[in-house]
Structure formats: structure tokens, C-alpha cells
Amino acid sequence: MDTIRAMQVFVRAVELGSLSAVAREQQSTQPTISKIVAALERDLGVRLLARSTTSLLPTEAGRRFYERARRVLDEYGEAVSDARGVSDQPSGRVRVSAPASLGVLRLNALVLAFQQRYPEVEVELLFDDRFVDLVEAGVDVAVRLGATLPPHVVARRIAVSQRLLVASPDYLARHPRIRQPSDLARHQILRFTWLASGDDIVLDGPGGQVLVSAPCRYRVNNSLAMRESFLAGAGFGMTPAWLVQDLLDSGALRRVLPRWQGPAQEAFLVCPTRRYQPAPVRVLLEFLASEIAALPGFTAV
Known part of the structure; x- marks a missing residue:
């Protein structure tokens, strides 16, 4: 055989x-x-x-x-x-898992750019907000944001993204001015359903750390939906900078209490524990480490 x-x-x-x-x-x-x-x-x-x-x-x-x-x-x-003397041209298939919002908003374009550079590499990009079992799912590389990492994986911390308070100009024009953290209690906050801090907002700024509570009528478990909700003027909220940096730069959103920020969100590249990594996996890891850290709203570490 x-x-x-x-x-x-x-x-x-x-x-x-x-x-x-x-x-x-x-x-x-x-x-x-x-x-x-x-x-x-x-x-x-x-x-x-x-x-x-x-x-x-x-x-x-x-x-x-x-x-x-x-x-x-x-x-x-x-x-x-x-x-055959052609080992300088990586070829083969790489399976990548990534959070849906980062994948749609940023990672999809990066993978297409990667394939322009390495035309012999085939990439399968899977969007999943759950941390899948990499071996069981046949995943070579996973991009993870701020999650508790499971044991028996190799993780590389590549970037951080500050968490900022943001709102639309329309929302801010229609509601009382926010001058200090205690003013947030009079405003509607939009929240991610999975935040461990519950209804409290942890802020670091002048004078140290404060804990603020604000009323919430809307929770959502998807970052792209949160982004659209900010734009619609539904309220203010805490969000990682990578999700909204382009909107802040264009003026479509504004920072609330710009001298204050929440705990940073960390970005990791994760692989199954194994000694050998094929050339396509190695070059993709290096490409993503460099390019994700350079995205608007991220800072390299």
C-alpha cells in the first residue's frame, strides 16, 4: 500500500x-x-x-x-x-479560528493580503467567538482577544487595545454633559453581555481607579452590533479601541471622558502544543503578529 x-x-x-x-x-x-x-x-x-x-x-x-x-x-x-530547491515558497493549507467581529472587520482583509504575498498557501478562516478545541477542530492558528486561555496551548501575546468610553455626537448633543465619572449614572449604557464586571464600569484616570454604575436597557453579545448601536445614538459604552478607532478618527463617534479608560484587552495568537509547525503556519503567524499589532486601535507589545 x-x-x-x-x-x-x-x-x-x-x-x-x-x-x-x-x-x-x-x-x-x-x-x-x-x-x-x-x-x-x-x-x-x-x-x-x-x-x-x-x-x-x-x-x-x-x-x-x-x-x-x-x-x-x-x-x-x-x-x-x-x-526540489523550492522550499522558499511556502505552500499548503492553514486553518484559522478568530472571533467573528474582529474577523469580519479586520482579519478578513489581512488574510487576503497574506495570500497575495504567499499565493501557494490556502487559508480556511473560521469565525467563532467560542474558544474551540484546536486539535479537535483541526485548527492551526487561533486569534483570541482577552479570553482566559485553556491549558495545553502555545500562546503568543502580540498586542493590546485600550478600552474606551464612546458615544455618537448625536447622543451627546441630546443628553446632559458628561464631565466626570459620576455623571455616567444619568446616561444609558450599552453593554456586552459577557463582561465579568456586571453593571459596574471600572475606569482608570486622574487620581486612580473608580467604579461607576449606569442604567442599562440594552445588552448584546456581538461587537459589530455594539458598533452599530453606538452609531445609532442608542447610548454610550465601553469598547476596545480596535472596534471603533476608524469611527473616532472620522468623527462618527467621540470619546467620553477621554482622560479615563478601562482595562486593556489583550490579543493572542494561539496554536496547539506541538514542536513541528509547517512553513505556511509559521509565515502566517509572523504575518498576523506584525499586522494585527499595526491595526488602528492596537498597540504592539
């Missing part, structure tokens, strides 16, 4: 979810592809794929083997490129 060929077929079967799709991609036939996978299962002594009339999914053993097989194939591809 050609083990490398069998692993390639299995990996693509998992990724495409269909043996017929693999056959079409590789200009083969479904029975041929099925025989290759069956031979691999016999050789390993485990069932890798669970088949039904409507779906094809990896078994638990199949999921574990898929993750390792992908890494083996990536390293094999680099070895072949090195032997």
Missing part, C-alpha cells in the same frame, strides 16, 4: 465529507477511493470513517489520525519542496 497516497485520500475525504468528491478532485473513481481508505483502515486495524447513505464523518480514532496525518503530509510536502 502507498501509505502517503492513502493518507492524502483519507485527509481529503474528511475535509470534503465525501469519497465521491475526493474521486472527482483526484480524477479517479469512487470505488478506487473507497478501496484506498479501506486498505488504510485494515493496515491500522481501526475504523477511520463512519459512512451512511447521507454523510461521511470521521470516527473518534479517525479525528485523531486526521490531525496527525495532516501534519505528516505538511512535513512531507516541505521535504519534497526542499529536495
Whole structure:
């Protein structure tokens, strides 16, 4: 049995979810592809794929083997490129997980720019505000903002974003002037549902730290929705600078109490714990570390 060929077929079967799709991609036939996978299962002594009339999914053993097989194939591809003298051109696939709002607003453009620089690298960008199990999800790189990081991952802190109080000019014109933190109690605050501080606002500024409470009639769990709510004049709120820096620069939003700010939000690049990283993963990590830190509202660390 050609083990490398069998692993390639299995990996693509998992990724495409269909043996017929693999056959079409590789200009083969479904029975041929099925025989290759069956031979691999016999050789390993485990069932890798669970088949039904409507779906094809990896078994638990199949999921574990898929993750390792992908890494083996990536390293094999680099070895072949090195032997042919083309190792300076990274190629292969990278799977990236990122928070939805940062992904849509900023990261999507960065990935497209990355692919202009490295045309042989295929990127699959997944938006998910949950911290997924990187190995189980087959994720090579995750971008995470201010979250408690799980154990058994490699995390690199790349940037911070200050949390600012902001509101639209229209909102500020229609409501009492805010001169000091205690004035916030007379205003409507827009809040992220997941903030650990509850209804309190923690501010650092002249004279130290203060804790302020303000009435809230609207909570939302999506940063882009919060951004639109600020623009609509629905209230003021605390937000990381990366989400609104362009709106502050254009005047569409204004800072409230500009001498005060909340705890900074940290940005991390996270990878599964493993010694070997394929060339496409390495170059993407370096690209994202540099480019995210340079985005409006972020500061490099």
C-alpha cells in the first residue's frame, strides 16, 4: 500500500465529507477511493470513517489520525519542496479560528493580503467567538482577544487595545454633559453581555481607579452590533479601541471622558502544543503578529 497516497485520500475525504468528491478532485473513481481508505483502515486495524447513505464523518480514532496525518503530509510536502530547491515558497493549507467581529472587520482583509504575498498557501478562516478545541477542530492558528486561555496551548501575546468610553455626537448633543465619572449614572449604557464586571464600569484616570454604575436597557453579545448601536445614538459604552478607532478618527463617534479608560484587552495568537509547525503556519503567524499589532486601535507589545 502507498501509505502517503492513502493518507492524502483519507485527509481529503474528511475535509470534503465525501469519497465521491475526493474521486472527482483526484480524477479517479469512487470505488478506487473507497478501496484506498479501506486498505488504510485494515493496515491500522481501526475504523477511520463512519459512512451512511447521507454523510461521511470521521470516527473518534479517525479525528485523531486526521490531525496527525495532516501534519505528516505538511512535513512531507516541505521535504519534497526542499529536495526540489523550492522550499522558499511556502505552500499548503492553514486553518484559522478568530472571533467573528474582529474577523469580519479586520482579519478578513489581512488574510487576503497574506495570500497575495504567499499565493501557494490556502487559508480556511473560521469565525467563532467560542474558544474551540484546536486539535479537535483541526485548527492551526487561533486569534483570541482577552479570553482566559485553556491549558495545553502555545500562546503568543502580540498586542493590546485600550478600552474606551464612546458615544455618537448625536447622543451627546441630546443628553446632559458628561464631565466626570459620576455623571455616567444619568446616561444609558450599552453593554456586552459577557463582561465579568456586571453593571459596574471600572475606569482608570486622574487620581486612580473608580467604579461607576449606569442604567442599562440594552445588552448584546456581538461587537459589530455594539458598533452599530453606538452609531445609532442608542447610548454610550465601553469598547476596545480596535472596534471603533476608524469611527473616532472620522468623527462618527467621540470619546467620553477621554482622560479615563478601562482595562486593556489583550490579543493572542494561539496554536496547539506541538514542536513541528509547517512553513505556511509559521509565515502566517509572523504575518498576523506584525499586522494585527499595526491595526488602528492596537498597540504592539
